Amino acid sequence: MQVGLCLAGGTQELGRVDLGLVADMGFSCLFMGCYEDDMHWRAEDVAGFVRRARARKLNVIAIPWGYGRVLDPDPAIPSLYVETHPQSLQVDSRGRRVPKACPNNPYFLEWFSSSMRTLAWMLEVNGFLWDEPSFHYARGTWACRCEYCLRLFHAQTGREMPREFTDLVVKFRESSLVMFLLAAAAAIQAVDYKLDSLVMPAPSMPGSQLHSGTSNWGALADCSACDAISLFVPWQHNEVPMEQAVKDLQQEASRHAEKAGKRSLLWLAASPNPRDKVAEALTCANRCGTETVVLADYGTLLDATGFESFTPQLQTIIAQVR
Numbered sequence: 001m002q003v004g005l006c007l008a009g010g011t012q013e014l015g016r017v018d019l020g021l022v023a024d025m026g027f028s029c030l031f032m033g034c035y036e037d038d039m040h041w042r043a044e045d046v047a048g049f050v051r052r053a054r055a056r057k058l059n060v061i062a063i064p065w066g067y068g069r070v071l072d073p074d075p076a077i078p079s080l081y082v083e084t085h086p087q088s089l090q091v092d093s094r095g096r097r098v099p100k101a102c103p104n105n106p107y108f109l110e111w112f113s114s115s116m117r118t119l120a121w122m123l124e125v126n127g128f129l130w131d132e133p134s135f136h137y138a139r140g141t142w143a144c145r146c147e148y149c150l151r152l153f154h155a156q157t158g159r160e161m162p163r164e165f166t167d168l169v170v171k172f173r174e175s176s177l178v179m180f181l182l183a184a185a186a187a188i189q190a191v192d193y194k195l196d197s198l199v200m201p202a203p204s205m206p207g208s209q210l211h212s213g214t215s216n217w218g219a220l221a222d223c224s225a226c227d228a229i230s231l232f233v234p235w236q237h238n239e240v241p242m243e244q245a246v247k248d249l250q251q252e253a254s255r256h257a258e259k260a261g262k263r264s265l266l267w268l269a270a271s272p273n274p275r276d277k278v279a280e281a282l283t284c285a286n287r288c289g290t291e292t293v294v295l296a297d298y299g300t301l302l303d304a305t306g307f308e309s310f311t312p313q314l315q316t317i318i319a320q321v322r
């Protein structure tokens with residue numbers, strides 16, 4: 001089993017990361033958050049970090065964050081594009097613009113693809129992870145009813161888009177996000193066809209519905225934009241026992257991935273605090289046959305108080321599961 005580490009703190013954190021320690025701990029891949037605003041001004045620093053990591057035989061996967069907030073695990077992440085392109089934003093079922101670009105807007109898609117091509121060209125990474133692509137859904141309102149979505153829905157179904165959140169609307173949003181992922185993968189693979197394209201749906205336990213457009217994990221794994229399906233194990237938030245959550249999500253991930261001939265990854269929220277059961281979760285994932293586990297993230301784990309005393313135990317566990 002490979003063990004990866006997520007770096008979510010932007011260029012400020014990259015400057016602090018001790019790559020020697022990361023490699024000595026036994027991590028084999030880094031999942032590096034690339035913030036739109038950060039990449040605007042400090043892309044060279046990030047490119048330098050990737051070169052140093054690759055020199056230590058660490059694989060690096062870029063995770064674009066911001067960028068119109070279609071890839072939006074955290075709505076607090078700023079996006080200059082969202083600020084400056086109000087006409088490209090999603091329109092909710094009450095007719096209001098929400099601070100999130102529409103993946104069906106051709107102008108946004110063009111800008112996004114060109115931004116990803118630039119990232120792929122500048123950073124010598126091994127691949128990209130598309131983190132929780134989503135449509136807006138909150139308090140009973142949903143998106144998107146922009147002019148492009150209305151037209152596309154009509155072209156696909158022969159009907160006007162309803163204001164209710166019907167099954168047809170759910171399917172339309174899901175297929176729109178698959179089309180968005182195809183465009184994203186095509187953009188980076190036009191630069192280098194060997195670049196991996198990893199897909200992370202919104203975190204949920206199997207069977208629960210989130211309405212952000214990525215609940216159909218089978219369709220995501222099937223799509224040619226997906227080389228590996230990546231699932232976050234939200235046991236701490238869902239009050240599910242860790243062992244059961246890891247086992248259930250591993251089963252789901254490998255079921256969809258194997259059917260589609262793809263790989264799968266599991267993500268765990270990690271800290272040195274025994275409450276987060278990092279060592280136990282790694283052992284459990286390895287026992288369930290997980291290919292890769294990613295610990296999230298550097299800030300909450302290696303940068304946290306208490307990490308020093310946890311280091312020997314974590315190092316031993318990673319050596320055992322590798």
Ligand SMILES: [Zn+2]
Pocket residue numbers: 090091102103104105144145146147148149150
């Ligand atoms: Zn739209």
